Amino acid sequence: MHHVIVDGVLDLIGGGATLTSLSLVDVARRTGISRNSIYRRWHSKDELFSDVVKSMTRPLPDLTKQSARENLVTLMDVSFDRVTDQRERRMAETIVAEAQNFPDLHEQYLAEIVAPLNHAMKLAIRRGKEIGEIRPDIDENLLCDVLVSCTFAQSSTNFTEGLDLESANRRKIDLVFDGVSPM
Amino acid sequence: MHHVIVDGVLDLIGGGATLTSLSLVDVARRTGISRNSIYRRWHSKDELFSDVVKSMTRPLPDLTKQSARENLVTLMDVSFDRVTDQRERRMAETIVAEAQNFPDLHEQYLAEIVAPLNHAMKLAIRRGKEIGEIRPDIDENLLCDVLVSCTFAQSSTNFTEGLDLESANRRKIDLVFDGVSPM
DNA sequence: AAGTTACGCAACATAACTGTTCCGTTATAT
DNA sequence: ATATAACGGAACAGTTATGTTGCGTAACTT
Numbered sequence: 001m002h003h004v005i006v007d008g009v010l011d012l013i014g015g016g017a018t019l020t021s022l023s024l025v026d027v028a029r030r031t032g033i034s035r036n037s038i039y040r041r042w043h044s045k046d047e048l049f050s051d052v053v054k055s056m057t058r059p060l061p062d063l064t065k066q067s068a069r070e071n072l073v074t075l076m077d078v079s080f081d082r083v084t085d086q087r088e089r090r091m092a093e094t095i096v097a098e099a100q101n102f103p104d105l106h107e108q109y110l111a112e113i114v115a116p117l118n119h120a121m122k123l124a125i126r127r128g129k130e131i132g133e134i135r136p137d138i139d140e141n142l143l144c145d146v147l148v149s150c151t152f153a154q155s156s157t158n159f160t161e162g163l164d165l166e167s168a169n170r171r172k173i174d175l176v177f178d179g180v181s182p183m
Numbered sequence: 184m185h186h187v188i189v190d191g192v193l194d195l196i197g198g199g200a201t202l203t204s205l206s207l208v209d210v211a212r213r214t215g216i217s218r219n220s221i222y223r224r225w226h227s228k229d230e231l232f233s234d235v236v237k238s239m240t241r242p243l244p245d246l247t248k249q250s251a252r253e254n255l256v257t258l259m260d261v262s263f264d265r266v267t268d269q270r271e272r273r274m275a276e277t278i279v280a281e282a283q284n285f286p287d288l289h290e291q292y293l294a295e296i297v298a299p300l301n302h303a304m305k306l307a308i309r310r311g312k313e314i315g316e317i318r319p320d321i322d323e324n325l326l327c328d329v330l331v332s333c334t335f336a337q338s339s340t341n342f343t344e345g346l347d348l349e350s351a352n353r354r355k356i357d358l359v360f361d362g363v364s365p366m
Numbered sequence: 367a368a369g370t371t372a373c374g375c376a377a378c379a380t381a382a383c384t385g386t387t388c389c390g391t392t393a394t395a396t
Numbered sequence: 397a398t399a400t401a402a403c404g405g406a407a408c409a410g411t412t413a414t415g416t417t418g419c420g421t422a423a424c425t426t
Contacts, residue, residue, distance in 0.1 A: 179362025
């Protein structure tokens with residue numbers, strides 16, 4: 001039941017609803033569960049949304065590869081998968097867009113979804129430095145920012161025309177590693 | 184009057200409202216203009232929003248510098264300024280988040296806001312290739328995607344801690360140009 | 367089998383936005 | 397000065413969500 005409702009919320013958000021506009025009436029209609037039962041379980045929309053975000057957390061892969069490039073591509077792919085999922089992407093977009101209306105939810109999102117990816121990225125970068133694959137003078141925050149941006153922004157703007165999504169992350173990593181200047 | 188209402192909408196969106204949740208009652212209250220007058224001028228919320236997006240278009244700077252790095256930094260700064268503006272950033276985020284509910288608006292946003300920046304970026308990249316500042320084998324779409332992502336994503340995730348925003352764009356350009364691998 | 371828990375259905379008052387209408391007032395133009 | 401256009405105020409019915417309550421039923425426990 002819990003899972004059905006959380007799932008229904010994700011469906012509705014994925015279908016175009018907004019955190020503000022989503023009504024518990026909609027959720028009840030969608031899931032076939034009485035509005036009453038929903039009110040019994042969650043005392044506010046915020047609590048329900050919090051459980052939805054909790055359901056979105058997934059374990060990140062371990063950094064098993066020896067190559068920093070490989071590890072970073074893996075992380076970007078994971079993040080990209082998440083962005084590719086219509087429901088979770090829309091949920092994330094809506095949380096960002098309505099951060100002011102749901103500040104706690106936004107914070108939870110940053111802490112449970114964004115931060116872990118960020119942390120793993122930095123770890124991979126640091127290891128890349130240790131094994132001499134990344135120059136030691138590179139700003140970890142800056143590089144991390146660039147890479148995470150690439151996976152997140154892809155959804156926000158549809159400017160990616162004629163870009164092979166399968167290999168995009170790998171090619172972006174190569175681009176950032178090798179640079180675009182002539183040797 | 185026209186301008187006052189459009190401005191009021193931007194204020195409200197910037198203050199946390201959603202395209203869906205924003206009511207013309209709110210707009211009337213905010214602007215002090217009677218709800219009646221608003222209905223007379225715009226027959227739907229979509230038309231009003233369309234004018235709001237129109238008000239957000241700004242001319243992009245010409246690519247006057249000789250250096251591709253400089254031109255690209257300039258473009259990223261312009262884009263970053265836009266993202267820094269609380270109202271326009273929120274408007275953009277909301278349009279993306281509610282693309283399904285307002286497909287025409289989303290298309291207009293892509294065409295009038297995103298596409299021009301994208302186009303200018305690619306032009307700058309192409310010139311960089313011509314003058315030998317960028318390797319000819321670099322995929323323009325890929326590079327453009329990475330750079331535009333950086334400016335757009337900055338808003339979506341607040342992972343940018345300890346990053347000097349003033350110089351961030353320049354340093355990102357340098358990072359992408361020079362690469363992170365040891366020479 | 368009896369008790370507890372969870373659920374669905376229905377109703378309720380309250381509140382908010384919509385779209386439209388009618389009417390009075392204030393500018394603006396010629 | 398007078399006609400036209402633009403505006404504000406107020407009211408209207410229709411729709412929708414909220415939060416709560418009462419009641420009947422189904423399932424699960426011991």
